Amino acid sequence: MFAGGWGAFVASLNWMFSLGYNFALLYCNGFFTHACPSECLIVVSEIWSFVDLVVVFVLPCSIMIVLYLKVFAIAKRHANAIRAANGHGNPDGNKTDHVPKRSERKAAKVLGILVSVFLLCLVPYYVCSFMAESIQSQIFNDVLNYMSALLYLNSLFNPIIYALFYPWFQKSMKIILRCRICSSESSLMQVC
Known part of the structure; x- marks a missing residue:
């Protein structure tokens, strides 16, 4: 609780x-x-454009990459520990050796996809927004509007990526959408 x-x-x-x-x-x-x-x-003014770039893109991207690298390093360390334990306890240790490697690849794949989607959604918007002052045309304003929509779509893509790769996330979403999260025993529910 x-x-x-x-x-x-x-x-x-x-x-x-x-x-x-x-x-x-x-x-x-x-x-x-x-x-x-x-x-x-x-x-927005030039100052706010810079502040927006730092607050919405640079800072979250930096934090996300650092935290994801730490998570990946911990997952790799745990996988190595599991591999070492399986090697000592099981003389034929190669039977279970593929499981940690598969989980490492899956974690790296999901983290790579999340960071890539984040960058693909935000980089075009910020490139266009900094070019907006030098290019004044209706077509460019339309492109900037489309890039703004792509920026907001990033929030839609993250839950979809998690749902595609993690069964625990799918179970958690079902619990939330069915309003079972509001029940008193929600903290005892198993999602893994």
Whole structure:
């Protein structure tokens, strides 16, 4: 229960930070001070473009890569320990030797896919947004709008990637979507 409470607390902090950041971005760039007749384009200053690049792309990408490398290193260390234990306890240790290697490859594959999708969704947007000041045309504005949509689609892709590779994630999503997470015994449910 305590660990779940911390998870909810951290998730709440994450959502509050995101809400506060986006409100500040819009407010400081005059989004709330004027009404848009038909189409509202959000134009941000150079300073906010740089802040946005750092807060939304560089910082999360750096944290994600560092944490994923640490997770992968721990998984590799555990797999090596399992391999060593199987080699000592089992004279014919090569029978179970393929399992840790397969799990290492799967972890590396999923982490690589997650980081690649993150980069593929965000890099085009930031390249276009920095080019926007030098290229002024309707076609480029349309391209920038499409790149903005791709940026937001990254949030859709992550759960799909997890669902494709991890059965525990699929079970967890079923529990959440069926509102069984609200029951008092939800902390005792087995998802692995």
